[in-house]
Amino acid sequence: MTRWDEILTLPVQNPTILEFSAADITWSMVEGWKDSMDRLALIPFFRVGDFVRGESNSKECPTRFHVEARRRRSPTMTCKPKVDGILEYILYWCSFGPDDYRMGGAVRPSRSSYGKRKTPAGRPNTKRGCVCHFIVKRLIAEPSLALVIYNHNKHIDKKGT
DSSP states (O other), rough: OOOHHHHTTOBBBBOOSSSGGGGGOOOEEEGGGGGGGEEEEEEEEHHHHHHHHHHHSSSOOOOOOEEEEEOOOOOOOOSOTOOOOOTEEEEEEEOOOOOOOOTOOOHHHHHHHHHSSOOOOOOTTSBBBOOOEEEEEEEOOOOOOOOOEEEESSSTTTTTT
């Protein structure tokens, strides 16, 4: 069975609670990129906001998730839609990452090209390089569903601390 056939046969999970987190979902392991296994689930697209709020209010590690990257495609396309085509791609990242503003921390090259500010940030240590993030994809094949890919669910930096 190919990857997309396997993904599209996954059960759609719609927890009855208002805000739900990763702990309330049964995750499936599907072969991903570079021979790794992706941890993913299908949820209704209109419940993505409930999932983000539930993850932000997690008892183990309360934090906030912000949209780090977003790409949208027009629902009306002139080309033939592909099975693995994506209408919308949203990357949610923990508010403590991905950059590390601590002394000696790594800042992505795209962020370091900005000029120095006169006044430093009010909270310079809030960015600690946390690698916790998840991806939400709205598929062309099923626009009412969201594919959630959550491979980095631990709130640690790149060194593992």
